[in-house]
Amino acid sequence: MPGPRTLALLSLLLAAIERALDVGGPLPPGGWALGGLAGCAAIVVVAKWLGSRWLQRPEDDA
Amino acid sequence: MPEALHPAAPLLAGALVVSVLPRRVGGAVALAAAATAVALVARLPVGAEARVTALGLELVWLRSDALARVFALAFALLGALGALYGLETAGRRLHVAGLAATAAALGIVLAGDWVTLYVAWEGLAVASFVLVLDGGARARAPALRYLLVHAAGGALLLGGIAWHRAAGGDALVTALPPTGPGALVLVACCVNAAVTPLHAWLTDAYPESSPTGTVLLSAFATKAAVYALARAFAGVEALVWAGVTMALYGVVFAVLENDIRRLLAYHIVSQVGYMVTGVGLGTPLGVHGAAAHAFAHILYKGLLLMGAGAVVHATGRRKLTELGGLARAMPATLALYMVGAFAISGAPLLNGFVSKSLVVAAAEALHRPVVVALLQLAAVGTFLHTGLKLPYFTFGGPDRGLAPAPLPRSMLVAMALAAALCALTGTFPALLYALLPAPPGWEPYTAAHVLEALELLAGTALGFALLKAKLGGEPTVTRDADRLYRAVARWVLRGPAAGAARLADLLEARAAALVSAPVAARPSRAPSPVGYALLAAVGGLGLVLLAAALGRG
Numbered sequence: 001m002p003g004p005r006t007l008a009l010l011s012l013l014l015a016a017i018e019r020a021l022d023v024g025g026p027l028p029p030g031g032w033a034l035g036g037l038a039g040c041a042a043i044v045v046v047a048k049w050l051g052s053r054w055l056q057r058p059e060d061d062a
Numbered sequence: 063m064p065e066a067l068h069p070a071a072p073l074l075a076g077a078l079v080v081s082v083l084p085r086r087v088g089g090a091v092a093l094a095a096a097a098t099a100v101a102l103v104a105r106l107p108v109g110a111e112a113r114v115t116a117l118g119l120e121l122v123w124l125r126s127d128a129l130a131r132v133f134a135l136a137f138a139l140l141g142a143l144g145a146l147y148g149l150e151t152a153g154r155r156l157h158v159a160g161l162a163a164t165a166a167a168l169g170i171v172l173a174g175d176w177v178t179l180y181v182a183w184e185g186l187a188v189a190s191f192v193l194v195l196d197g198g199a200r201a202r203a204p205a206l207r208y209l210l211v212h213a214a215g216g217a218l219l220l221g222g223i224a225w226h227r228a229a230g231g232d233a234l235v236t237a238l239p240p241t242g243p244g245a246l247v248l249v250a251c252c253v254n255a256a257v258t259p260l261h262a263w264l265t266d267a268y269p270e271s272s273p274t275g276t277v278l279l280s281a282f283a284t285k286a287a288v289y290a291l292a293r294a295f296a297g298v299e300a301l302v303w304a305g306v307t308m309a310l311y312g313v314v315f316a317v318l319e320n321d322i323r324r325l326l327a328y329h330i331v332s333q334v335g336y337m338v339t340g341v342g343l344g345t346p347l348g349v350h351g352a353a354a355h356a357f358a359h360i361l362y363k364g365l366l367l368m369g370a371g372a373v374v375h376a377t378g379r380r381k382l383t384e385l386g387g388l389a390r391a392m393p394a395t396l397a398l399y400m401v402g403a404f405a406i407s408g409a410p411l412l413n414g415f416v417s418k419s420l421v422v423a424a425a426e427a428l429h430r431p432v433v434v435a436l437l438q439l440a441a442v443g444t445f446l447h448t449g450l451k452l453p454y455f456t457f458g459g460p461d462r463g464l465a466p467a468p469l470p471r472s473m474l475v476a477m478a479l480a481a482a483l484c485a486l487t488g489t490f491p492a493l494l495y496a497l498l499p500a501p502p503g504w505e506p507y508t509a510a511h512v513l514e515a516l517e518l519l520a521g522t523a524l525g526f527a528l529l530k531a532k533l534g535g536e537p538t539v540t541r542d543a544d545r546l547y548r549a550v551a552r553w554v555l556r557g558p559a560a561g562a563a564r565l566a567d568l569l570e571a572r573a574a575a576l577v578s579a580p581v582a583a584r585p586s587r588a589p590s591p592v593g594y595a596l597l598a599a600v601g602g603l604g605l606v607l608l609a610a611a612l613g614r615g
Contacts, residue, residue, distance in 0.1 A: 001454060007524040014517045023510040032514045036521025039442035044529050047317030056318055056538040 011037075066110040068124050068172065069102035069138060070165035077161040080154060089149045092157040096142035096164060103138045103168070106131060111174060122174025122234065128499035132353045133171040133289045135497065136360040137164055139483070140281040143476050147368055148274030150470035151375065156196045160278045163189035167282040171289050175233045176223045179290070183219060183254075187212035190283055193275040194267045201270040207544075208267040210551065212283075215253035222246030238294045248295055254287035255338060257304050258311045261331045262544030265315075268330070269323035269380075273371025276323055280330055280363050285356045288337045292352055297344025305342055306436045308335025313443025315542065320381045320535040322370045322452055326363070329448055332440055333359050333406065339437065340421040343428060350498045351420030357497065358413035358487065362405035365480040366448060369399030372473055373456060376466035382452070382535025387461030394474055396457045401481040403453060405488065407445035408515055412488035415515060416506045423504050442522045449519075450526040451533050459534070 002010070015030030027035070076095025080088040108131065112124035126134075141164030148156060166189055169182030187209065194205035225243035227233065238244035256264040268279050295301060312332025319325040333355070340352030372395045373388065374380050389396050405412035408419070418441065425433040487494045495501055526533065 001450075001458060001527070002523070004524060004527040007520055007527055011517060011520045011524060014513055014520060018510075018513045018517070021509050021513075023508070023513065025510055025514065030517065032517035033521035033524070035438065036442050036518040036523075037525045038521075039439045040446050040522045040525025041529065043313055043439070043443045043446065044317055044525075044532060047314045048532065050314065051318040051538075051540070055315075055541050056536070057541060059537050059539055 066106055066112070066124065066126070067102060068112070068168075069099045069106060069134065070168045070172075072098040072102065073141070073161045073165035073168070077158045077165070080157050080161065083154070085154050088154050088157055089145070089152065092161055093142065093145040093149060095161055096138070096145040099164065099168070100135070100138040100142050103131065103134045106134070113174075119177055120175075120233065121178050123169075123178045124172050125174030125235075126172060128497075129292065129349075129353060130171045130289070132357050132497045132499075133285060134168050136285070136357040137167040137171070137281060140164075140360050140364050141167075141278070143364055143368075143480055144274055144278040144281075146479070147277055147371075147473055147476035148272075149472035151473070152272065152274045153196070155192065156272060156275055159189050159192035159196070160274070163193060163278060163282055165189075167286050170286040173235060176226070176235055177233070179235055180216070180220055180223055183286070184216050186282055186286065187216055190279055193279050194271045196275040197271040201267075204267040204270045207548075207551070208263050211253065211263040215250045218246045218253070219250035222248075222250060235290075235293055237296070240295060240298050240300070244294070248291075248298070251287045251290045251295070252304070254283050255291060255334055256284050256287075256308070256331050257338060258308050258331065259543040259546075261308070261311075262542050264330060265324055265327045265542060266544050268327045269321055273368075273375050276371060277364050277367045280327075280367050281360045284330060284334045285337075285360060288334060288341065288352060288356055291338065291341045292349050296341050296349050298342055301338050301342030302430075302433060303342075305335045305337070305339030306433055306440075308332060308338060309437055309440035310443070311335075313440050313447065315540060316443065316447040316451075317533070318536075318538070318540045319447075320383055320538065322373065322380055322382060322385070322456060323367065325447055325452055326366050326370055329366075329406065329444060330363060332444060333363065335440065336418060336421045336437065339433065340424055343421075343424045343430075345424055345428065346500060347420060347427060347502055347504065348424035350500065350502050351417065351424050354420050354494055354498060354502070355414075355417040357494065358405070358417035358484070361480055361483050361487075362402045362412070362414055365402035365477060365484060366399060366406065368473065368477045368480065369395055369402060370452075372469050372477070373466075375473070376469055377464050379464070381537075382455045383537050385456045385462065385464070385535075386459040387457075388464060388466060389457040391464070391466050392457065392469075395469065395477070396453065398474070398477040398481050399453060399457075400449070401484055403445075403449040405484045407449045407519060408441055409519060410488075410507070410512050410515055411485065413484045413494065415488055416491040416494055419506050419511065420502055420504055438518070442518065442525075445519055445522045446526055446533075450523060451530075454526075454530065455534055 011033035019029040072095045076092055080092050106126045108126055108128055110126040113122050144160055166182045166186035170179055173179035173182055191205055191209045194201055194208050222243045238247055240248050253260045268276050309332050312328040316325050316328040337352040337355050340348040379385055405414040408415045422434055422437050491506055
């Protein structure tokens with residue numbers, strides 16, 4: 001699995017291609033990569049919070 | 063005379079033959095029967111129809127149109143792939159149940175009238191119950207819960223159909239209003255489609271079956287319900303939000319999941335959410351997108367569960383906390399699993415890229431930016447779990463020193479065929495579009511769309527790389543909506559059901575005493591199945607009578 005630096009560079013490269021081709025939609029170049037990063041963080045934070053508060057129980061207690 | 067042979071016919075005949083054959087020969091016969099069904103569906107002409115009159119009812123037991131054929135072809139293909147996957151491992155019972163489930167699913171989507179649809183619907187519930195049971199002793203309780211939930215859903219469907227007909231409604235499967243009898247049918251479809259919070263039966267039961275059983279189960283019940291929703295309730299706004307909720311609910315719960323097949327089961331809920339949203343949007347692009355996504359999903363989810371099942375088969379382990387470092391020992395399984403993982407994540411050149419974007423495009427066309435944004439957020443979660451978390455902690459991650467058993471060749475061949483179909487219909491979307499009722503008029507391979515998908519995947523992978531320390535498996539179980547059902551079920555089983563069962567035992571003993579020699583009628587502490595069956599029958603009948611009375615009133 002590539003490391004964070006490689007993936008960050010890949011995201012920048014894709015944003016540069018998007019800008020060069022001028023094919024962007026409603027988001028600025030790189031917007032979808034940022035969305036992926038932010039969405040990933042949001043899903044993990046929300047799920048972990050719900051899990052620790054209500055949803056997760058040790059296997060032995062099931 | 064029927065214009066065409068029903069594709070379920072060779073499956074039902076095959077099930078009868080397989081039930082009396084030795085296991086290995088039976089597996090080959092099951093595969094041949096399933097392959098025959100694929101050929102029959104592929105050759106089924108649009109517009110084929112067959113009727114029969116029985117018990118005073120005119121039943122349209124075969125009606126083929128373009129929408130039905132998309133689902134039928136996917137069901138038949140997965141039935142054949144499942145038979146191949148289990149060729150060397152599955153027992154006779156699984157092959158029989160697999161053929162019966164495939165036949166029932168075909169019966170649902172090719173049914174022209176409500177009564178035929180209902181009969182096939184119940185047949186699918188029973189066959190799926192047997193498929194869940196194939197998981198062994200620990201699958202018995204989830205299988206029983208599966209049966210109870212689907213018996214309740216079936217009773218609602220029957221009640222809705224009876225009310226609809228009593229009120230002078232059309233016997234044919236056509237659009238229904240989501241009120242009155244339609245509301246009962248809608249709820250029954252939502253139960254089978256695993257619409258949140260009615261979804262817990264799925265994540266409870268599917269992971270407990272055998273590897274082949276789980277692959278087969280993943281295809282039928284939810285997608286048959288999506289078909290019924292598309293046929294009867296397209297454009298119902300509540301389905302848009304129900305679908306979006308499902309799409310997000312599945313990915314949030316998958317973060318917490320430690321069991322690899324349960325994690326994938328949550329993604330069934332999530333992906334079916336896209337289909338339900340498409341149906342709710344109600345436009346041709348939305349409904350056809352839902353059908354295309356169902357077709358794609360059946361293939362790539364089957365592939366993902368084949369990969370997870372291969373891991374379970376080879377290692378005997380199913381939890382992320384017990385797995386790791388399998389990439390060197392199982393490279394082909396990893397490679398084929400990743401095809402499914404990229405497909406479900408919407409990576410270009412694979413079928414999920416095409417089908418998922420149809421549903422999102424339908425929402426964009428209706429200027430529903432919130433729906434679009436939430437579906438994209440769910441896509442992030444999909445890649446996070448199926449494409450990153452599960453493979454990283456199963457095939458990569460810490461080496462647990464596992465020595466996996468070699469896989470049967472048929473398992474790998476089935477996975478390779480499923481992967482090839484995912485790639486074929488993803489690289490050449492015209493193949494997928496040709497199955498739809500009408501050309502969707504949407505070109506997925508534009509520079510903007512390809513870059514959007516690649517950026518989303520890269521950003522998600524970056525997030526995983528930064529957060530993976532928090533995403534490893536934990537030795538926990540997750541409380542889901544099934545807690546509520548279980549509490550209610552416990553009360554019913556301890557109270558009314560136990561009483562009814564004891565009464566049935568008493569009546570049974572008295573009846574036996576009347577017709578035979580004196581029987582040692584020991585009072586049984588454990589209620590017999592007769593009691594439960596009696597209760598289920600009385601409950602179902604009561605619902606039907608209630609519905610009919612309401613309809614007449």
